[in-house]
Amino acid sequence: MIRTHPAGSLRTSQEGETVTLTGWVARRREHGGVAFIDLRDASGVVQVVVRDAAAAHGLRPECCVAVIGTVRVRPAGNENPALATGQVEVEAGEVRVLSESAALPFPVEDAPASAAVNEETRLRYRYLDLRRAPMAANLRLRSEANRIARAVMAEHGFVEVETPDLTRSTPEGARDFLVPVRLAPGQWYALPQSPQLFKQLLMVAGFEQYYQLARCFRDEDFRADRQPEFTQLDIEMSFVTADDVIALGEEVIARLWSELRGVSLPRPIPRITYAEAMARYGSDKPDLRYAVELTDLTASFAGTAIRVFAAPDGVTDWHVGGVVMAGGGGQSRRELDAWGQWARSRGAGGLAYVLVGADGELTGPLARNLSEGERHGLLAATGAAPGDAVLLAAGRRAGTQGLLGAARVEIARRTGLVDPDDWAFVWVVDAPMFEESADGGWTAVHHPFTSPTDAWAETFHQHPDQALARAYDIVCNGSEIGGGSIRIHRREMQQRVFDVIGLSSEEATSKFGFLLEAFAYGPPPHGGIALGWDRTVALLAGADSIRDVIAFPKTASGSDPLTGAPTPITAAQRREAGIDAAPRTPPTS
């Protein structure tokens, strides 16, 4: 090392020692005959005193320097308690500029008032953005999270196995990223959407306990919490029940929050069924930091004269529901009407409201059309108090609950019900196995290898609308941070799932044949979980976006302002890659 000490490590015990430090000029304060340099390296910051004015003047912000000097205790009254090294300073003998820095595109050492910088600019100069304290802290936190996860896995005897990034396309679920194959023109690899099939093969292979911090790739549109490539803590275990996997998932999460946030999570983490989560919170990832719940008013409005609340003929899952906005009666007419606009912007028909007056009388555009029974039922069911507003929606059950659930989140946000220091974890269990697909058939909610619950093991194929899966999602503060299931290991049961989702045995063989073949050789009962590592770390870091816990993320259009990727390729690259080669065999679909 060309330095003798990390800058952030110096203390009064080193007084008098001659040290060589290396790092970056964070700040410079010139006073004519004396200048103070805040020297930053990965360990922290220490103040360097430079008495050679000419030497100090050349030290531009963020240039890289070496300082040879003597550690001094600061003169009385000049200590800086805000710095870990604030009791000492380094009297510079020699300051060597190792490399200059051009004028900065944005401040690296933030003054508090100027912390916000356009994210595109930050990504363009990500190496400078990562010098900034919050981002540096986030990546170090992520590294610690990785270490903790590996420690927990090691303690339980898990085997870390790497799986391929170049694999075959399995055209279910998300769109694949495709990679042309030079040696076989017309053939394509796909990047894995997850190591799902490989980890099941590793169970067949007898490893029993596998994990991996796995990179996954999905060619879908972006959100604040999505990237085209992302990381999962991927886990699979043999001879386990759902409780075993859940217990392990809890241990990982509890250790992360304990060691990185100093938060002791209540164990076991509570569980809620999917049906209950939808009924009470209108979401399969409910934010339980606040208590607002939805109310089912379907029975109260069964014979309603209000047309929009009446079930059309033939709709069997009609639902009328409400959610109370405490104090919402104080909203202006304009604000109340804005809820309808808010609902329509989410693709819903609208959102009605009634207000509860001081005497419990109901007002609002709908109020006069409510029957006495409806008024009474509404008040009794919702528990709305004078001064409250009740937002009402009607429609098919899932969509209506979802809309009211979104309204619940919005109510909490607008009325300040969210405690940002709170952590509310919950397992959502007993999810449906299937959901209706756009073409009227059935599709697997989780994936087609998810086992039904014991109660549905023999009959799920007869009632795909009701069958429940041995699946579990872990939710934190309204974000799904992981999920998994017990898998199917019986060929006969797997075939029934394929039958339900309309996958012929030819298609199944073509898509998953290698897995089904492996399952002919004594597959163990197994199950697993994958934790969305970017979201998990973002929660730990208090970051608004997973981009803030990824070193080099992409923008919402999939570009990287730093490297300029993606780029066109040359004609020669195009020829060599075999992109335009005709397929050897006709595509299957």
Added chain:
RNA sequence: GGUCCCGUGGAGCAGCUUGGAGUGCUCGCCACCCUGUCAAGGUGGAGGCCGCGGGUUCGAAUCCCGUCGGGACCGCCA
């Protein structure tokens, strides 16, 4: 595929509703002054295709259309 927001010296904003000289704020940058600061302070200075293209107008940062880029949301994400 759809909806909405943003784009103004290097950074962050205001100006736009109601068109009238590139006007303003905070920070940074450059020069000089300054021997105990730590978001140092002081004086002076430089720096602009108001994202881009078109339209309306005597006149456009401002109004209209299109486009590009960024962000958020719906759809999508087994």
